[in-house]
Amino acid sequence: MEIENLDHYSQIILSLAALVMLSSFIMLAQGRLLRLVFVFAVQGFMLVSATAIAAYSFNNPHLYISAAITLALKVIFIPWMLRRHILKLNMHRDVEALNNKTAIMMGGASLVVFSYYVLHPIMQNSSMVLLNALSLSLAVILLGMLLMISHHQAIAHVVGFMSIENGLFFAATVSTNGMPMVVELGVAFDVLVAAVLFGIFFLHINSSIDSLDVDKMNRLNEVDQ
Amino acid sequence: MNVLFAIIQTLLFIALAPLLAGWVKWCKCHLQNRRAPSLLQPYRDLIKLTHKQPVVSKDASWLFIIAPYIIFSTTALAVSVVPLLAVDLPTASSADVIVLVGFLAFARFFLVLAGLDVGTAFGGMGSSREMTISAMAEPAMLMAVFTLTMTASTTNLSFAIDHVLQEGLVLRPSFIFSLSALMLVAVAETGRIPVDNPATHLELTMIHEAMILEYSGRHLALIEWASQLKLMLYGVLIANIFFPWGIAETLSLSVLGYGLLAIMGKLALLVVVLAISETLLAKMRLFRVQEFLSFAYLLGLLGMLSHIILEAAR
Numbered sequence: 001m002e003i004e005n006l007d008h009y010s011q012i013i014l015s016l017a018a019l020v021m022l023s024s025f026i027m028l029a030q031g032r033l034l035r036l037v038f039v040f041a042v043q044g045f046m047l048v049s050a051t052a053i054a055a056y057s058f059n060n061p062h063l064y065i066s067a068a069i070t071l072a073l074k075v076i077f078i079p080w081m082l083r084r085h086i087l088k089l090n091m092h093r094d095v096e097a098l099n100n101k102t103a104i105m106m107g108g109a110s111l112v113v114f115s116y117y118v119l120h121p122i123m124q125n126s127s128m129v130l131l132n133a134l135s136l137s138l139a140v141i142l143l144g145m146l147l148m149i150s151h152h153q154a155i156a157h158v159v160g161f162m163s164i165e166n167g168l169f170f171a172a173t174v175s176t177n178g179m180p181m182v183v184e185l186g187v188a189f190d191v192l193v194a195a196v197l198f199g200i201f202f203l204h205i206n207s208s209i210d211s212l213d214v215d216k217m218n219r220l221n222e223v224d225q
Numbered sequence: 226m227n228v229l230f231a232i233i234q235t236l237l238f239i240a241l242a243p244l245l246a247g248w249v250k251w252c253k254c255h256l257q258n259r260r261a262p263s264l265l266q267p268y269r270d271l272i273k274l275t276h277k278q279p280v281v282s283k284d285a286s287w288l289f290i291i292a293p294y295i296i297f298s299t300t301a302l303a304v305s306v307v308p309l310l311a312v313d314l315p316t317a318s319s320a321d322v323i324v325l326v327g328f329l330a331f332a333r334f335f336l337v338l339a340g341l342d343v344g345t346a347f348g349g350m351g352s353s354r355e356m357t358i359s360a361m362a363e364p365a366m367l368m369a370v371f372t373l374t375m376t377a378s379t380t381n382l383s384f385a386i387d388h389v390l391q392e393g394l395v396l397r398p399s400f401i402f403s404l405s406a407l408m409l410v411a412v413a414e415t416g417r418i419p420v421d422n423p424a425t426h427l428e429l430t431m432i433h434e435a436m437i438l439e440y441s442g443r444h445l446a447l448i449e450w451a452s453q454l455k456l457m458l459y460g461v462l463i464a465n466i467f468f469p470w471g472i473a474e475t476l477s478l479s480v481l482g483y484g485l486l487a488i489m490g491k492l493a494l495l496v497v498v499l500a501i502s503e504t505l506l507a508k509m510r511l512f513r514v515q516e517f518l519s520f521a522y523l524l525g526l527l528g529m530l531s532h533i534i535l536e537a538a539r
Contacts, residue, residue: 018399111531
């Protein structure tokens with residue numbers, strides 16, 4: 001089935017899927033933490049709009065609830081909390097030097113190809129066009145991992161982790177028409193708890209090694225060298 | 226009849242290009258709280274330059290003198306294959322998008338040679354920078370164009386635009402990516418603000434102006450006109466490929482008039498976007514241009530990928 005035969009809702013959902021992937025790439029190249037958090041919030045917002053449109057076009061009202069939970073958590077609460085931590089720890093002026101940004105971006109592009117390649121056999125058997133978006137959500141998950149590998153700051157790692165969760169959420173929405181409410185509430189609660197725990201970790205790491213750069217942790221030692 | 230129309234359209238394109246440049250200036254001046262020059266000022270500048278005697282350095286070779294003519298005529302040729310008013314353009318079948326990119330590369334090659342020819346420090350510097358930027362901008366542009374040609378399964382611009390037009394409103398993720406890639410490339414190729422500042426002769430980081438610093442009189446007029454043509458060419462490409470609505474499908478006078486109004490409206494809007502971005506952004510460091518263009522390439526690549534992943538038939 002080609003894209004011009006789809007209805008406009010599916011086209012919009014596919015476009016949003018592509019834009020979510022683009023926001024993952026923008027996060028990958030971002031050296032400033034405040035901007036990274038902002039892009040993360042934008043990604044969350046696109047996820048919310050995709051979910052709301054899916055709810056409308058599948059006529060599936062409980063997806064509205066999950067969209068509302070996502071809006072509250074990933075667009076408002078978590079970015080606000082991360083922003084407050086960045087400002088409090090006085091890290092908003094730091095620019096993180098990423099080594100070999102172009103190589104990372106090209107690596108990200110090849111991850112997209114890889115996730116398409118991996119999911120190709122599954123998509124061959126499925127009749128649902130929206131499963132196309134599944135490969136993009138796998139790409140978002142892998143890009144979130146790449147973000148965690150390539151950045152040094154602990155806050156960037158948290159953003160990467162949360163964007164992995166975004167990818168999983170998107171995959172669940174498009175492939176199952178929305179998970180059962182219990183599962184969704186559980187995941188949302190987990191994310192909330194994780195966010196709070198990460199905040200506590202930030203403070204502890206910062207007070208013990210005076211920086212959130214995880215590379216410096218490699219040099220921690222029991223004995224003086 | 227068709228060939229006559231193609232010639233008239235090319236002449237119209239050439240005649241309107243300075244007006245577009247004047248409109249860019251007008252928008253920018255008003256956004257920056259300055260008094261704007263008249264919209265016709267670029268025409269006056271061109272006329273003034275053609276009346277002045279060109280001064281040529283005694284070290285300049287024949288290449289220096291012939292280069293402006295080659296640059297202008299090649300750009301005019303490139304312009305002649307881009308559908309401006311009507312989709313059905315006979316010249317579009319003789320040269321496709323890849324040849325269009327080739328024309329632009331040819332013009333640039335001579336501009337660079339002319340910059341090197343006189344042997345001033347600025348000329349050589351500008352030439353080397355221009356080559357660096359174009360080497361990175363061209364793949365990005367081709368990537369964006371290939372997405373379009375894969376969608377329409379033709380490299381002929383007329384057919385491709387016709388395909389988009391016949392299809393009606395389809396929201397394609399790949400087109401969003403290639404549109405943004407093409408916009409970034411257009412900014413870099415026409416020497417607009419985050420990459421190069423078109424309004425200065427006195428900056429160490431200038432690129433386009435550094436190459437043409439030695440030119441004067443009618444030679445300068447031709448080069449300036451060619452760069453205005455190039456700006457308009459990119460504008461028309463973006464406007465007509467991604468938003469082709471309003472372009473004439475038949476060659477009757479009323480439809481063509483409507484097409485002219487449509488393309489002028491689209492270009493005017495596009496230029497407002499350009500002026501806003503030029504007012505908001507500062508010029509980049511030269512070494513960050515590489516990041517800017519590799520982002521454009523990435524967008525083009527993502528456009529291609531999302532065409533294959535999301536849109537292709539299976």
